[in-house]
Amino acid sequence: MDTSIVKKIEIDKNHIENFPLETEEGTKRAKEKYHIAQVEQRNSYVQKEIEIFECHKKNVEEEMQKRLKLRMPNDKSDYFSVKEKEVSTLLNNVKFNSNISNSFKLNLDFILAKINEETSLEELNDLILDFINKFREFGINLTIDDFKYSMFTEEYMMAFLEDDSNKSKEVFDNIYYSCPDLKMHIKMNLLDIINKYDKELSSYVEKLKSTEEFSELINKYSLERANLDEEVMRDEYTNLNSFLNKDLIIANYLDDNQTLIKTYNDLCIGGDYNSLSIEDKDKFNVEINSLFGVLNELSTYYKFLPIITNLLERYKDKATIKGTYSSKKKEYDKENSIREKLYKNYLKANGIGFLAKKKPLKIKNIKLKMNEQVRKLITLRDELLDLEITSKICELDETASIYDFFYRGLSSFEYLEKMFSDKELFSDSLEDNIDAYFKYLYSPNNYFIRKTNAFSEDDIATVIADKYKLLGIAVNSEEISSETISEKIKNIEFVKKVQSIDNSEISREFIDNMCKMNEIVKSLEVNNEQ
Amino acid sequence: MDNTLELEKCSDEYLxxxxxxxxxxxxxxxxxxxxxxxxxxxxxEKESE
Incomplete structure (x- = not known):
């Protein structure tokens, strides 16, 4: 401590406390006068000192303001957003080179998923427009010839393509009573278009594919994803700001904090982290880092557990599934050709050529049959998709890992769509769930799902807990069940945050001092505003 | 007494x-x-007393 200021304070105190304020000499009036004069003199001294110390205070405050600006680490937000885009591009490359369908890769399935019984007319029109625009992006201009799935879709789309919303509303109202399933007819028509242009879509996807080997792509993505996550976690600017903004409280992260001591001790076998040797502390930190990844993986595994349960249930059909998909496909194709025939008959009933004569009764009958036929096709398609995913699952054998099952699940968008539509099991939107599922499968932290046999009856939480116990980390299976895991992750995230700061260019003590200075400067700004 | 403090050189803790x-x-x-x-x-006061 600067001795000059401490000395000055001592002198001040000494001077003020020993300042004579009373006298024994003279009359009462004289004594009073003496007292007032001395008080005034002492007050004047104190006032002068106040001015000096207010000046010191101001200088210290200005120095703090200066330090807050000068010592603020570089804001790397721009760098991180560029990096994030690069990693997203890599993930996109993985997506385009993976086993998912073209319509999944090109996001057409998301459009189709939004067409259901609840879709409003306005939403339906927006979705059709999105679909047409997407095809335009692929270099395919859809015309009325593409919308002849049924006489109803043709009629509706004629009005739609005229781009007159009043007319299409009028047509919809007209068609509705003869075809209450119009929305589903349109959905089936869009699916039909995807099949019709399969070659064109494939060649478009081919252009977007990376030339790299799929395994190399995944490794590259996993590495970049993990590196970027680490870099962000260690980032000095982000960390300091989260404490300055009070998202995190620095006092909880200092070595003498009881919560920190307890968190470390609770995670350490033996219950005393500080008694570990430096070497053991290093090992502990490495294993905590690894456990953090595994627990996040386990937490997402719990989220998608209904899917694995469902897929394992489907595997039970392995002995009987053979041939069922292909015979259902034949049945579907046969019924689809009946639909096409019905449409042709409808055209004939309307008459062809100059002397054409309409046959109203026949037209009415064909329309009724078309409704029935499309309904049949919708049901058959659902059955076909169900058999398709079961067949794909049944191609696996007893050696399959959890990952193999999840990966097969990814091959059917409709299957995932159906599973994720159960809002009791999955609360997020379809897009978010699909995105999370995709990222989970290609996550750099896929430790156990790739290695664990899908048919193993071992409790995964127990297997993980036992492994980390051997490595010196105190974790038990009850703490990492689906109900309790988030709390454990929070504790480990806390330790990981301490590690990340310690591995960065700034210390926790530096953050503590910056937070204290920031509080002082902020309170000054508030006072100035007032 | 010199009223200026050499603040630039001191540590954050000191400050x-x-x-x-x-x-x-x-x-x-x-x-x-x-x-x-x-x-x-x-x-x-005297009068009131």
Whole structure:
């Protein structure tokens, strides 16, 4: 401590406390006068000192303001957003080179998923427009010839393509009573278009594919994803700001904090982290880092557990599934050709050529049959998709890992769509769930799902807990069940945050001092505003 | 007494401690000021007694 200021304070105190304020000499009036004069003199001294110390205070405050600006680490937000885009591009490359369908890769399935019984007319029109625009992006201009799935879709789309919303509303109202399933007819028509242009879509996807080997792509993505996550976690600017903004409280992260001591001790076998040797502390930190990844993986595994349960249930059909998909496909194709025939008959009933004569009764009958036929096709398609995913699952054998099952699940968008539509099991939107599922499968932290046999009856939480116990980390299976895991992750995230700061260019003590200075400067700004 | 402090060179901890000491001393100084009752008030007090 600067001795000059401490000395000055001592002198001040000494001077003020020993300042004579009373006298024994003279009359009462004289004594009073003496007292007032001395008080005034002492007050004047104190006032002068106040001015000096207010000046010191101001200088210290200005120095703090200066330090807050000068010592603020570089804001790397721009760098991180560029990096994030690069990693997203890599993930996109993985997506385009993976086993998912073209319509999944090109996001057409998301459009189709939004067409259901609840879709409003306005939403339906927006979705059709999105679909047409997407095809335009692929270099395919859809015309009325593409919308002849049924006489109803043709009629509706004629009005739609005229781009007159009043007319299409009028047509919809007209068609509705003869075809209450119009929305589903349109959905089936869009699916039909995807099949019709399969070659064109494939060649478009081919252009977007990376030339790299799929395994190399995944490794590259996993590495970049993990590196970027680490870099962000260690980032000095982000960390300091989260404490300055009070998202995190620095006092909880200092070595003498009881919560920190307890968190470390609770995670350490033996219950005393500080008694570990430096070497053991290093090992502990490495294993905590690894456990953090595994627990996040386990937490997402719990989220998608209904899917694995469902897929394992489907595997039970392995002995009987053979041939069922292909015979259902034949049945579907046969019924689809009946639909096409019905449409042709409808055209004939309307008459062809100059002397054409309409046959109203026949037209009415064909329309009724078309409704029935499309309904049949919708049901058959659902059955076909169900058999398709079961067949794909049944191609696996007893050696399959959890990952193999999840990966097969990814091959059917409709299957995932159906599973994720159960809002009791999955609360997020379809897009978010699909995105999370995709990222989970290609996550750099896929430790156990790739290695664990899908048919193993071992409790995964127990297997993980036992492994980390051997490595010196105190974790038990009850703490990492689906109900309790988030709390454990929070504790480990806390330790990981301490590690990340310690591995960065700034210390926790530096953050503590910056937070204290920031509080002082902020309170000054508030006072100035007032 | 030199009123300037060489703040640039001091550590953050030092700066914060210094700030604390200055604030405490300022409080001490402010508490040390004695209010002087003006003569009229003194007279009034005497009369009421």
């Amino acid at each position: 914060l401690t210094l700030y604390d000491i200055i604030n405490k001393h300022l409080k001490y100084l402010n508490d040390s000021i004695i209010e002087i009752a003006d003569e009229e008030e003194v007279e009034e």
